[in-house]
Amino acid sequence: MFRVLQMLTLCFAITVLGCSKNQLEQCNDNTPLYTLADFPIGVAISPTQLEYNSDYRRIAFAQFNRFTPENALKPEALHPEQNAYSFFVADSLVALALQHEKTIHGHTLVWHNQLPSWMQNFKGNKQEWIDMMKVHIQTIVSHFADKVPSWDVVNEAFEDNGEFRENIWVENIGKDYIKLAFEFAREANPDALLFYNDFNVAEKSKKCKAIVEHLSQLKEDGVPIHGMGMQLHIFNSSPSENAIKTAVDAFVEKGFLMHFSEIDISMNANGDMKLTDGKLQKQGRRMKALVHIFQQIPTDQQFGITVWGISDIDSWIPSFFGREDYPLMYNENYEPKPMYCGFREGLVN
Numbered sequence: 433m434f435r436v437l438q439m440l441t442l443c444f445a446i447t448v449l450g451c452s453k454n455q456l457e458q459c460n461d462n463t464p465l466y467t468l469a470d471f472p473i474g475v476a477i478s479p480t481q482l483e484y485n486s487d488y489r490r491i492a493f494a495q496f497n498r499f500t501p502e503n504a505l506k507p508e509a510l511h512p513e514q515n516a517y518s519f520f521v522a523d524s525l526v527a528l529a530l531q532h533e534k535t536i537h538g539h540t541l542v543w544h545n546q547l548p549s550w551m552q553n554f555k556g557n558k559q560e561w562i563d564m565m566k567v568h569i570q571t572i573v574s575h576f577a578d579k580v581p582s583w584d585v586v587n588e589a590f591e592d593n594g595e596f597r598e599n600i601w602v603e604n605i606g607k608d609y610i611k612l613a614f615e616f617a618r619e620a621n622p623d624a625l626l627f628y629n630d631f632n633v634a635e636k637s638k639k640c641k642a643i644v645e646h647l648s649q650l651k652e653d654g655v656p657i658h659g660m661g662m663q664l665h666i667f668n669s670s671p672s673e674n675a676i677k678t679a680v681d682a683f684v685e686k687g688f689l690m691h692f693s694e695i696d697i698s699m700n701a702n703g704d705m706k707l708t709d710g711k712l713q714k715q716g717r718r719m720k721a722l723v724h725i726f727q728q729i730p731t732d733q734q735f736g737i738t739v740w741g742i743s744d745i746d747s748w749i750p751s752f753f754g755r756e757d758y759p760l761m762y763n764e765n766y767e768p769k770p771m772y773c774g775f776r777e778g779l780v781n
């Protein structure tokens with residue numbers, strides 16, 4: 433009896449939480465995901481998982497050719513004291529990635545979150561704040577100058593209503609902090625591709641409009657902003673694919689490189705879901721649609737597609753929102769889900 437129950441559980445796990453065997457055989461001929469695309473296929477990476485979790489490591493190296501360190505290049509990780517930087521973990525991750533011929537996308541230099549406490553509590557006049565931000569940006573960008581060719585320079589500077597987000601930078605420097613941050617990054621590495629990165633851009637038109645207007649104005653003024661990172665932390669049910677496409681087009685028309693920079697597709701916004709095969713299939717279709725939207729971007733503006741983690745248990749969503757969720761391409765056993773098949777199908781069909 434126990435054996436029968438075990439078998440039933442296994443069948444459920446394979447057919448509902450992962451791809452069914454048939455479905456996987458149909459969508460997967462074992463070629464790595466990144467070899468199917470003409471643009472980089474990225475993933476958010478945790479150095480700890482990469483070191484200690486063999487399933488995670490196998491998939492990270494096999495399927496992707498760009499790594500975005502999920503937390504390891506953020507201010508609190510790299511710049512713990514005003515006069516002390518902590519590069520050891522990041523350097524090791526970058527070296528390992530380069531050994532495996534992955535490119536690195538740097539995330540993120542200026543943000544309101546994950547700041548070291550000295551930075552949050554910094555006291556100074558406007559010029560001292562500018563100088564502090566400049567040293568922060570330039571020390572980090574210079575340190576990685578020959579290894580990290582692209583950066584999210586400013587992250588999440590706008591609110592959903594289109595206003596500037598209140599943060600230490602706007603309070604102490606003023607709205608010009610965005611322009612200055614990009615200029616400082618360029619001085620430190622004139623070859624780097626520099627991005628603005630944000631969420632809810634497809635969903636909230638006021639936010640999208642404000643960002644398009646602000647970035648375009650800066651670009652016209654000669655500020656070195658090359659690209660837009662649309663994070664795409666989306667849901668199975670929203671925003672609509674039309675809304676996403678409309679938002680993408682608004683940036684494309686202004687000539688920005690496009691990065692779908694942090695994809696995950698949450699299935700349980702209300703916290704009351706039952707996981708069903710239908711929902712997993714829908715998630716797969718959403719992923720395929722995202723790839724198709726990306727492919728409609730002119731090729732010289734396609735920076736790449738990045739998913740925000742490997743398996744559902746690596747995702748930030750369950751712990752952040754305190755709910756069960758299944759937002760990524762692999763299940764908790766590191767088996768591919770229909771979302772993985774959707775990504776592949778999007779690339780080949």
Ligand code: G3I
Pocket residue numbers: 502503545546587631663694748
């Ligand atoms: O480093 C500490 C560790 O010392 C401590 O033991 C542990 C206990 O909880 O916490 C660790 O810090 C965690 C950190 O990730 C590093 O693992 C924080 O609690 C946790 O809140 C933090 O979450 C990250 C989150 O950004 C913070 O805002 C997520 O992993 C990361 O996926 C998420 O990523 C952001 C992007 O950078 C920007 N866009 C939104 C996206 C999702 O929130």
